[in-house]
Each structure stands twice: as structure tokens, then as C-alpha cells.
Amino acid sequence: MKPVRLPAAATLALPRWALFALGLLYILPGLIGRDPWKDDTDAGSFGIMWTMAHGNLHDWLLPNIAGLPAVNEGPLAFWLGALCIKLFGWLLGDVLAARVSTIGIFVVGTLSLWYTAFHLGRRPDAQPLRLAFGGQPEPDDYGRTLADTAVLIYLGCLGLLLHSHETLAVTLQGSLLAYFLYRAVRYVETQSMRNAVLVGLSLGALVLTRSPLTPIVLVLALFLCTRFLNIPAGPTARHLALASGIGFAIALLWIVPAMLLHPYGQSPVRAWLAYNATQLGLPSWHSITGFLRVGTWFFWPAWPFAGWAIWAWRRQQKLLHIVLPLSFVAALTLLIVSGPQPENGDLLKLLPPLALMAAFGLPTMKRGAINAIDWFSVMVLTTLGALVWLFWIAKLTGWPAQLAHNALKLVPGFTPEFGPVAFVVAAATSIGWIVLVHWRLSRQPSVLWRAVVLSSSGLILLWVLLMTLFLPDLNYSKSYASVAQQIAAKLPPDANCIDTDVGPAQRASFAYFGHLPFAGVTGGQCDYLLLQDSVKSKGGDHGVAAHRMQGWTLLWEGRRPSDRVERYRLYQRTR
Structure with a gap:
């Protein structure tokens, strides 16, 4: 017997405007007004796109960050960002223009998941039990409700929130996995040549995004x-x-142009394949425990619903909406734990199939469990939202004093200012949350998606508050813009090139914000040297000795005001 019994009233569609509004509130904050942050994955990826957009053909074939090769991933995500810089950089600025591709990637992933759930939800084996006197939902209505539910669960996952606003290859991989999932469902429904070709298109895009390992596992x-x-x-x-x-x-x-042209005298394809070969091995205890530790919060709240779906539908045989996503989750999990050190971002490719299964688990849950989820979301997320507002008031007014101290001690030297636009957006979003909670508590709706619309909307509320009220603080703390400008001010206009040992994020930030002329991929004789070390290190000129050079003069020394450890030094060769 099927585990789902639902009346038609439970499948009333979520208004389209509401779903679109949630999507916009989810993706736009964190893209607009945010500098590339110090994480290698964020600023480093932008640096590759920026270098491509302002470079030549060799930069498009050999991904690099202002001369630092970065060939561990495929070039597709960087091509998309660089193309957006070319098209929209003059209007939006290079940073926001690169993030236009991030918006497109988010739309592809979300729409793919919606249509996958919609097609699976209309199938006869997924339909609820027919009620004795009628009144069960129509297949299209049930499929639409499940599709909305899958998207809401997807947007409510903590792992997606942390990575979907960054210009990353793993973000594109996650969205392409959702598209592959949709194409796989369409192929299983109709084994045609056309559907096979479209499956192939998704496989090719996945290869160019990261590596051939994931597509091979997906085909198997x-x-x-x-x-x-x-x-x-x-x-x-x-x-x-x-x-x-x-x-x-x-x-x-x-692959062919890169192998024929040999950009900058290097072989990016060979280095790319060699790196990916090191990512495949036998599962280890370290990788398994790391996956479980990170996955517990990364996949929340999808994994409990998905696990319940497997249990609830266990008595049914050969259900496409369980078998297909479960197969992909099992295969991709095995691939991830087979790596020597799984990356958090690589877990994004598990989110679409988990969210899909979770959507089919929700209709089988008891009303009491759904109400418990509602109350948990209302109490916890409302409390957290109020705390964000309280910390914002404290940092501007100094009251309460302890909260003001805690808010400002992380950004020493930062002067808070009132941003009217940020305040209006944050206030409007908070009012919308209050209206949503009032609707849930006053009307007691029976619609299926009520359990996840509150949790997803509450998470979006917190994200909007952080990316509006505290965005200046975060930019001050995580951006290298001020350091880049200090270095540029000390560098003579006729400087030929700079040799450096800084990491990818710093190199990208210094090249973009300060237009520092770093040495290219092929290197060269540079008269300037930029070194990174720690203020706690002894023997301050150890970096110069490591470069086996003599006769250097210190031009500048500094660091980010919010970082008490990192230090940068600019040297000039003594002529």
C-alpha cells in the first residue's frame, strides 16, 4: 500500500510570485556590494575569470590568477564568468559582472530540480492513494506541489547557502548535476536518441567544469x-x-586547442588529468569521518527527509523517484570518500538528489512531525533574526555595551555607518517574515509545503540580514582591497613586474584592486618582491633568502587591520 494519503487541499500551489521572490532574496544578497573575500575559492576563482577577461587566448586555455597557474579544475565555470565580465563589466563592474554567471548557474540548478520533481511527481507510482469518496489531488497538482517542496528544501540547505553565492566551479558542478538528474529522468521515461544526446551534453559540461571522474560515475x-x-x-x-x-x-x-597551442609553454590538460588522478583511491577512515562530520550540517535539512522517504517507500517496488536519486547519492558518496581529502564544496553535487528524495518523504510524515518542524523554525529562526537586529543596533549606538563590544572586536578600526538602502531591504524582509509567520499561525494551512516554506524563508531572512546590515563589516574583515591600495601607492609607476609568494586569493585581490603587475606564467626578472609571512615569525627576511636573491630594500610593510597575524612586505631590488 502506498504511504501517501492526501486531499486535494494539501496540494494547492505555492504562488509563483512567492517562489520567484524567495529565489531573488536568496541569490541577490551576497552578490551585490560584496568584495571578493580572502578565501581562495572566492577571490581565487574571480581572479581566474578576471585574468581571462583581460588576457589573451592562452589565458582562456590555461586558467591562471594573474600569472599563477590554476589547473586543478576545468575551465567552463571560469569561461562563463569571464564572458560575463566581457559583456557586462563596463556596466556593472568586473566583480558583479562575473557574478551574473553565478545567478545563471543558480537558475539552471533550481529549474532543473523543479522540473525533475514535477515529472516524477506526475508518475502513477508516485501518486497518493485514491480516497474512497474522491477528492485526491490531480497528478499535475501533486507534481507541482512536490516540485515546489523540492526547491524549498534545496534552498533551505546550509551547504548550498554557503557556496551558491561564490564564483566557483563546484557551484556550477552542483547545478549541472541537477540538470543531469533531470535529463536522466527524461531518458528513463523515454529511451530515445534525443534524450541520450541531451544526457551527453550534461556529461560534457560536467567534464569541463571539474573532472571526468564524476561523469564516469554518473553514467555507471x-x-x-x-x-x-x-x-x-x-x-x-x-x-x-x-x-x-x-x-x-x-x-x-x-583539450585539443590546449594540447596543440601549448599555452605559455605548459600543458594544462596533462596537469589537470594528473591532479584528478590523485583524487581517486580507496575510501579511508579519515575521509569517511570527514564526510559524515561535514555532511551532517551541509545537507541539513534534506538528509533527514530523504532518509525518511527511503523508509516510507520501502514496501514499494522499483520506484523511479527513489531508485534514481538514491543510486546517484550512493555512487557520488563513494566517489567523494575515495578522495584523499574531500572538499566541502564537492558535496554540492549530492544536494539535488537528496532534495528530490526529501520532497517525496515529506508527504509521508505525520502531521505532528510537520507541526514540530514549523514550531522549531518559527522559534529558532525568529530568535536568531532578532539577535542580528540587536547586534546591528548595538554596533551603531553602543547599547547594549557588551553586544557592541562583541560586534566590533572582530573588526578593529572599523567605523560603523548607517546604510539607508541596506536598512530598507532588511526591514522589508523582516516584515515579510512576520507576515509569513502570522499566516502560518492564524490560518493553520494544510498545504504540503507549509513545513519547509518557514524553514527556507527563515534561513533566507538570516542571510539577507547578514548581507545587508553587516556587509560593510564583512567586507572590511575579509577583503584585501585596502592592502592592495597601500601596496599600489608605494609602487613606482614604471615598475616592471612583481615576484611573490602570496596565495591565490591575495594574488587575485592585489591584481584586481591594486593593478599590481605580477610576473606572468613564464616568470621573468622582476625588480620587486612581495612576501607574505606572520608577525609572529622570527627572522623577518627569511623570505628574501628563500628566493636566493641579494640586495633588496624594504619599501612597505603592512597588513589588514582586522588581521593581527598576517603581514606583507614589498621589496625593491637594489640597483
């Missing part, structure tokens, strides 16, 4: 899934071979 998982569903093996093998061939052909769009 899809084939095993079709065998479990008793789909004929011969045609399926031919179709998946065609899809794999198309994916390989798409990958050649970068």
Missing part, C-alpha cells in the same frame, strides 16, 4: 539504475555510449 550509476528498473540493456548501453561519446567530444573543445 545510470546504467545500473536502468538494469534495476528492467529497462532493456542493449539499447540502453548503446544510448549511454552515444552520450559518453558526445560528452568526450565536448571536452575536446578545450
Whole structure:
């Protein structure tokens, strides 16, 4: 017997304007007005895009950050960001223009997940039990409700929130995984040449985004899934071979020119393949425990709903909405724990199938459990939102004194200012949250998505508050703009090039904010040297000795005001 019994009233559609508004509130804050932060994944990825947009063909074939090669990932995400800089940089500025690609990536992933859940929800094996006197939902209505629920769960996941606002290859990989999931569902429903070709397009894009490992695992998982569903093996093998061939052909769009032109005398494809070969091995206790430790919060709240869905539908046989996403989750988890040191961002590719399964688990939950989720969301998220507002008031007014001290001690030297636009956006979002909570408490709606609209909206509320009320603080704390400008002011206008040992994020930030002429990929004889060390280190000129150079004069020394440890020194060669 099917585990779902629902009346038609439970599948009333979430208003389209509300879903679009949540999507905009989710993705735009954190993109507008935010500097590239000090994380290598954020500022470093932007640096690759910026270098491509202002460089030559070799920079497009050999991803690099102002001369520092970065060939561990494929170039597709950086191509998209660089193309957006080319198209919109004159209007929006290079940073925001690069993030136009981030918006597009988010839209692709969200729409792909919505349509995947919609198609699966309309299938006869996913429909609720027919009620004795009628009144059960129509297939399209049920599918639409499940699709809305899947998107809301997806937006409510903590891991997506942390990474979807950064210009990363792993972000594109997660969205492409959602698109591959949609194409796989369409292929299983109709084993046609056209659907096989579209599967191949998603595979090729995945190869160019990160590595060939994930596409290979996905093809194998899809084939095993079709065998479990008793789909004929011969045609399926031919179709998946065609899809794999198309994916390989798409990958050649970068591989062939890179191998023929040998940009900057290097072989980016060989380095890319060599790095990815080191990411495959046997699962270790370290990787498994790391995956479980990070995944517990990264996949929240999708994983409890997804686990319940597997349990609730366990008595049904060969259900596509369980078998397909579960196959992908199992295969991708095995791939992730087989790496020597799993990256947090790589877990994004598990979110679409988990959110999909979670959407099918929610209709099987008891009303009491759903109400408990509602009350938890209302109490916890409202309290956290009020605390954010209280800290903001404290940092501006100095009251309460302890909160003001705690808010400002992380950004020494920062002077808070009132931002009218940020205040209006934060206040409007907070009022919207209050209206939503009032609607839930006063009307006691029976709609299925009520349990996740509060948790997702509350998380969006907190994100909007942080990215408006505290964005200047975060930029001050995490941006290298001020350091870059200090270095540029000390550098003579005729400086030829700078050799350096700084990391990817610093190099990208200094090149963008200060227009520092770093040495290119091929290197060169530079008259200036920029070193990074710690104020706690002894023997301050150890970096100069490490470069085996003599006769250097210190031009400048400084650091970010919010960082008490990091230190940078600019030297000039003594002529």
C-alpha cells in the first residue's frame, strides 16, 4: 500500500510570485556590494575569470590568477564568468559582472530540480492513494506541489547557502548535476536518441567544469539504475555510449586547442588529468569521518527527509523517484570518500538528489512531525533574526555595551555607518517574515509545503540580514582591497613586474584592486618582491633568502587591520 494519503487541499500551489521572490532574496544578497573575500575559492576563482577577461587566448586555455597557474579544475565555470565580465563589466563592474554567471548557474540548478520533481511527481507510482469518496489531488497538482517542496528544501540547505553565492566551479558542478538528474529522468521515461544526446551534453559540461571522474560515475550509476528498473540493456548501453561519446567530444573543445597551442609553454590538460588522478583511491577512515562530520550540517535539512522517504517507500517496488536519486547519492558518496581529502564544496553535487528524495518523504510524515518542524523554525529562526537586529543596533549606538563590544572586536578600526538602502531591504524582509509567520499561525494551512516554506524563508531572512546590515563589516574583515591600495601607492609607476609568494586569493585581490603587475606564467626578472609571512615569525627576511636573491630594500610593510597575524612586505631590488 502506498504511504501517501492526501486531499486535494494539501496540494494547492505555492504562488509563483512567492517562489520567484524567495529565489531573488536568496541569490541577490551576497552578490551585490560584496568584495571578493580572502578565501581562495572566492577571490581565487574571480581572479581566474578576471585574468581571462583581460588576457589573451592562452589565458582562456590555461586558467591562471594573474600569472599563477590554476589547473586543478576545468575551465567552463571560469569561461562563463569571464564572458560575463566581457559583456557586462563596463556596466556593472568586473566583480558583479562575473557574478551574473553565478545567478545563471543558480537558475539552471533550481529549474532543473523543479522540473525533475514535477515529472516524477506526475508518475502513477508516485501518486497518493485514491480516497474512497474522491477528492485526491490531480497528478499535475501533486507534481507541482512536490516540485515546489523540492526547491524549498534545496534552498533551505546550509551547504548550498554557503557556496551558491561564490564564483566557483563546484557551484556550477552542483547545478549541472541537477540538470543531469533531470535529463536522466527524461531518458528513463523515454529511451530515445534525443534524450541520450541531451544526457551527453550534461556529461560534457560536467567534464569541463571539474573532472571526468564524476561523469564516469554518473553514467555507471545510470546504467545500473536502468538494469534495476528492467529497462532493456542493449539499447540502453548503446544510448549511454552515444552520450559518453558526445560528452568526450565536448571536452575536446578545450583539450585539443590546449594540447596543440601549448599555452605559455605548459600543458594544462596533462596537469589537470594528473591532479584528478590523485583524487581517486580507496575510501579511508579519515575521509569517511570527514564526510559524515561535514555532511551532517551541509545537507541539513534534506538528509533527514530523504532518509525518511527511503523508509516510507520501502514496501514499494522499483520506484523511479527513489531508485534514481538514491543510486546517484550512493555512487557520488563513494566517489567523494575515495578522495584523499574531500572538499566541502564537492558535496554540492549530492544536494539535488537528496532534495528530490526529501520532497517525496515529506508527504509521508505525520502531521505532528510537520507541526514540530514549523514550531522549531518559527522559534529558532525568529530568535536568531532578532539577535542580528540587536547586534546591528548595538554596533551603531553602543547599547547594549557588551553586544557592541562583541560586534566590533572582530573588526578593529572599523567605523560603523548607517546604510539607508541596506536598512530598507532588511526591514522589508523582516516584515515579510512576520507576515509569513502570522499566516502560518492564524490560518493553520494544510498545504504540503507549509513545513519547509518557514524553514527556507527563515534561513533566507538570516542571510539577507547578514548581507545587508553587516556587509560593510564583512567586507572590511575579509577583503584585501585596502592592502592592495597601500601596496599600489608605494609602487613606482614604471615598475616592471612583481615576484611573490602570496596565495591565490591575495594574488587575485592585489591584481584586481591594486593593478599590481605580477610576473606572468613564464616568470621573468622582476625588480620587486612581495612576501607574505606572520608577525609572529622570527627572522623577518627569511623570505628574501628563500628566493636566493641579494640586495633588496624594504619599501612597505603592512597588513589588514582586522588581521593581527598576517603581514606583507614589498621589496625593491637594489640597483
